[in-house]
Amino acid sequence: MPKAPAGTLYRGREGMWSWVAHRITGVLVFFFLFAHVLDTALIRVSPTSYDKVIGTYKNPIVNVMEVGLVAAVVYHALNGIRIMLIDFWEKGPRYQKQMLYVELALFVILVVPDAYFSLEHTVRTIFGST
Amino acid sequence: MTATVDGAGRPVIEAPRSRAPRPGRARARSNFELYAWVFMRVSGLALIVLVFGHLFIMNVLDGGVQRINWGFVAGRYASPFWRLWDLTMLLLAxxxxxxxxxxxxxxxxxxxxxxxxxKMMLYTSAFLVVTLGTLVIFTFDPNISG
Structure with a gap:
């Protein structure tokens, strides 16, 4: 394998950082998928063992991490669409920066409601009365 | 290096026995990387539908993850539609x-x-996940006890 060149190929700004985030979110989701297939496999073992492990997902701290997982998936999906537009749309490369900002706006629009619905129960049990 | 002269005594250049390997192209050409590139885009598009649908049902609808238990999964797996959904999502993801x-x-x-x-670790884990997941989807037993 060639060693790193004297300079650097990384150019920073929107193009590089969106790519860095795409990698990190992708690897994160991949490792979660591994754990998730194992925990879901317990439906074949017994209802008790499955309900026990799924109880972990209802824990307030894990519940917050689930919003993080959804955020990672949403970013990876939206950025994936952006990559496809850069690849296949003739004006894609020219508008890659603008597309990233549209993507980030859509990200907020999707993740905020998800956080609301996912954390409703947790917030109520910690702070609320009902 | 033998026969370096022909019958008339003129020098000849021997025909090469095999082509010299060209640098940077040790292995045979294949289109694998192209297919992998196309697969990432095609599976990515399908996964947007499959995974967003999955997350919406599991994390957002009707109280989200709080309502999930074995009975909930058994109810979904009574329908071949959700089993096929999960199988496709598992393989593509x-x-x-x-x-x-x-x-x-x-x-x-x-x-x-x-x-x-x-890469060996990666492929082993992928094989394990695909095999286990597929097996569970196909052999799920709603009459299991315990």
Missing amino acids: ELHGTNGLRTVINDYAERPQSRFWL
Whole structure:
């Protein structure tokens, strides 16, 4: 394998950082998928063992991490669409920066409601009365 | 180097026995990387529908994860539609992720041995996840007890 060149190929700004985030979110989701297939496999073992492990997902701290997982998936999906537009749309490369900002706006629009619905129960049990 | 002169005593250049290997092209050409590139885009599009649908049902609708238990999954798996949904999602996501991590290993692991073993671990885990997941989807038993 060639060693790193004297300079650097990384150019920073929107193009590089969106790519860095795409990698990190992708690897994160991949490792979660591994754990998730194992925990879901317990439906074949017994209802008790499955309900026990799924109880972990209802824990307030894990519940917050689930919003993080959804955020990672949403970013990876939206950025994936952006990559496809850069690849296949003739004006894609020219508008890659603008597309990233549209993507980030859509990200907020999707993740905020998800956080609301996912954390409703947790917030109520910690702070609320009902 | 024998016969370097022909019958008339003129020098000849021997025909090469095999083509000299060209640098940077040790292995035979294949279109694997092209197919992998296309697969990432096609599976990515399908996964947007499959995974967003999954997350919406599991995390957002009707109280989200709080209502999930064995009975909830058994109810869903009474329908072949959701089993097929999960099977497709499992296969596409695992292959998409495995190819993604293969790219990451190719980018960052420099020693041939590290590259080899990291990829072996990756492919072993992918095989395990696909096999176990598929088996569970096909053999799920709603009459199980315990």
